[in-house]
Amino acid sequence: MAASDDLLDRFYSVIPAGGIGSRLWPLSRADAPKFLHDLSGSGQSLLRDTWDRLVPLSGEHRIMVVTGRAHRAAVEKQLPGLADANVVLESEPRESTAAIGLAAAILERREPGVIIGSFAADHVISQPERFREVVKQALVTADAGYITTIGITPTEPSIGFGYIHATKPLVVEGAPDAKIVDSFVEKPDLATAKKYVKSGSYLWNAGMFIARADTLLEQIGHSRPELLEGILKLAEAWDTPRRGAVVDQVWPELEKIAIDYTVAEPSALEGKLAVVPGNFTWDDVGDFASIAKLHSGGRKSELAILGKNARVLSDSSSGVVVSHSNRVISLIGVEDIVVVDTPDALLVTTSAHAQRVKAVVDALRLSGSGDVL
Amino acid sequence: MAASDDLLDRFYSVIPAGGIGSRLWPLSRADAPKFLHDLSGSGQSLLRDTWDRLVPLSGEHRIMVVTGRAHRAAVEKQLPGLADANVVLESEPRESTAAIGLAAAILERREPGVIIGSFAADHVISQPERFREVVKQALVTADAGYITTIGITPTEPSIGFGYIHATKPLVVEGAPDAKIVDSFVEKPDLATAKKYVKSGSYLWNAGMFIARADTLLEQIGHSRPELLEGILKLAEAWDTPRRGAVVDQVWPELEKIAIDYTVAEPSALEGKLAVVPGNFTWDDVGDFASIAKLHSGGRKSELAILGKNARVLSDSSSGVVVSHSNRVISLIGVEDIVVVDTPDALLVTTSAHAQRVKAVVDALRLSGSGDVL
Secondary structure, three states, rough: OOOHHHHHHHHHEEEEEEOHHHHHOOEEEOOOHHHHOOOOOOOHHHHHHHHHHHOOOHOHEEEEEEHHHHHHHHHHHHOOOOOOEEEEEEEOHHHHHHHHHHHHHHHHHHOOOOEEEEOOOEEOOOOOHHHHHHHHHHHHHOOOOEEEEEEEOOOOOOOOOOEEEEEEEEOOOOOOOEEOOOOOEOOOHHHHHHHHHOOOOOEEEEEEEEEEEEHHHHHHHHHHHHHHHHHHHHHHHOOOOHHHHHHHHHHOOOOOOOOOHHHHHHHHHHOOOOEEOOOOEEOOOOHHHHHHHHHEEEEEOOOOEEOOOEEEEEEEOEEEEEEEOOOOOOOOOOOOOEEOOEEEOOEEEEEHHHHHHHHHHHHHHHHOOOHHH | OOHHHHHHHHHEEEEEEEEOOHHHHOOEEEOHHHHHHOOOOOOOOOOHHHHHHHHHHHOOHHEEEEEEEEHHHHHHOOOOOOOHHHHHEOOOOOHHHHHHHHHHHHHHHHHOEEEEOOOOOOEEEEHHHHHHHHHOOOOOHOOOOOOEEEEEOOOOOOOOOOOOOOOOOOOOOOOOEEEEOEEEEOOOOOOHHHHHHHHHEEEEEEEEEEOOOOOOOHHHHHHHHHHHOOOOHHHHHOOOHHHHHHHHHHHHOOOOOHHHHHHHHHHOOOEEEEEEEEEEOOOOOOOHHHHHHHOOOOOOOOEEEEOOEEEEEEOOOEEEEEOOOOOOEOOOOOOOOEHHHHHHHHEHHHHHHHHHHHHHHHHHHHOHHHHHH
């Protein structure tokens, strides 16, 4: 059932550490993005959690991180084991096709036949052993030529995630749980989500991809030939003295497009996308409501409190307080409340409105308050 | 209708500036009590508002302030016109009978026959001209031997104030609106409050007293002979070099009791308490709900924002934000919210729970967080 050692030897983990996490403002900022925060309660950053989860699969020396130039120091501090050659710095954000595609192209040049797995730096997974077993199945289907995603078995009819529809088993030895992906569906309404969960043939889209690097690049080339051309030009120069010059010239011109549109959806349409269902606990910690839920462990009568030196006095039995200042925070008679307290910005909202935080960030930018973003 | 110049010449204003205003924590603190804040939107402190309201009646040189030693500098900064001889410093709080009684006794020694008016330092009055006309009527009844209070004509069935019941006119020339007080009643429930307002014979108790100093002291002596004895001992030594020694010896031993119990209620029982109804806008700004109401001017669709450099981004149409830090404050989807943001403490509650803030202060004291009180 597990991948052979041979496959693991050819495996490389890629961690795109890019998104700021605007829905987690004012905790997440341009200079303190979501992946640098401890949102899981593990005592370390989500990025470090991700690293620790992957080391048993690929080893420290086979994990590549794609991040912004501004975050280099923070990332290296979090990951002392990260090899210099495995740091890919973006001069500016160009979205996931460019980020993952470049990693794939660099690694394919260094090591033809490499299988890469791309795992977001800012998700929470509670059972890493189960996660790794699922990745091992995905390695098998990836080696068989399928771009493979990991879908999460839903535990509730969430309206916060996209879904993967998969009905047909994929018969590949060593990957007994794999299926062919029929289609992707956007975040549904509650009634639809309930139907999905009941049907048993829908999984949460966790945005993880495992594929041979050459397969992935080929798929990008089908969708966006010019984008692939740019990626290959970068990869060719990457391990040479020309890297800087080529990056300056090519990177800013790359099309900004998510890998969902260039790889996942097209390959699903062509029947070339596999999915391995994961029965581990997963959360993308997309907003403060999600953090509240994660920390209360689903219990209804608990206020989640994050922050090392939090001084909170509250009679609330639900919601979340994030204390990143050392102030006393007092809550009286407010339920499902979200209070995020940082040295220069304060957010007060409710779990029900947590998704709207992103709009505030946009409004602050427009209103000249970019200093707190 | 107005008091003669003779009565105004004998008039002295007394401002007890004592209470912290615990229900306004974390805005009000031991070292920044309620009366030092701008809660009226006037651009200056409530204490200074009070002073400005009284100067046209008694003149700058005839206003005495009774306050804690710790507040001396702040009070003198607010009131540059305050004469040294008119600052009465409490070494520790001993409640209103001691504070007002001592002021009365000092002034009576300096100027026998003086009429004093005691006015809280931390109330909001919107029509000072009307206020002064009412005080002038009260001076007449005070000179006629009545301890006189000012009752506010209710504008709504408030459950936040005590009420004064008065049915019988008091026939004194120059005070056409004066009545004899039948009784005081504690804060009522809503149904009772509605009946009170409908009846037309109930007024809000605003805690203002105008009386001849000798009458007031006599009444204190009837209720609490020992307390009067202590007060007289202090007054006798006050303008002598013995003041310090006598204060150290006598003040801490004085009974702590509100003037409501030693003067107002007993004199009402004896038919010796008069009331002049005031038809000016008055508020004791007792909690944040009251501040929200005051600043929205009764309009329903307005969030009140206090704080000179407030940077608030909100979609709320009700409640109040007090910004005493320079942080960006963002509110999403919260109504009737109360957010009080100070450098070392944050309060989040709702208008409906505003009265419970005092309990938080008690809890913080017990839990060792006295540093933010």
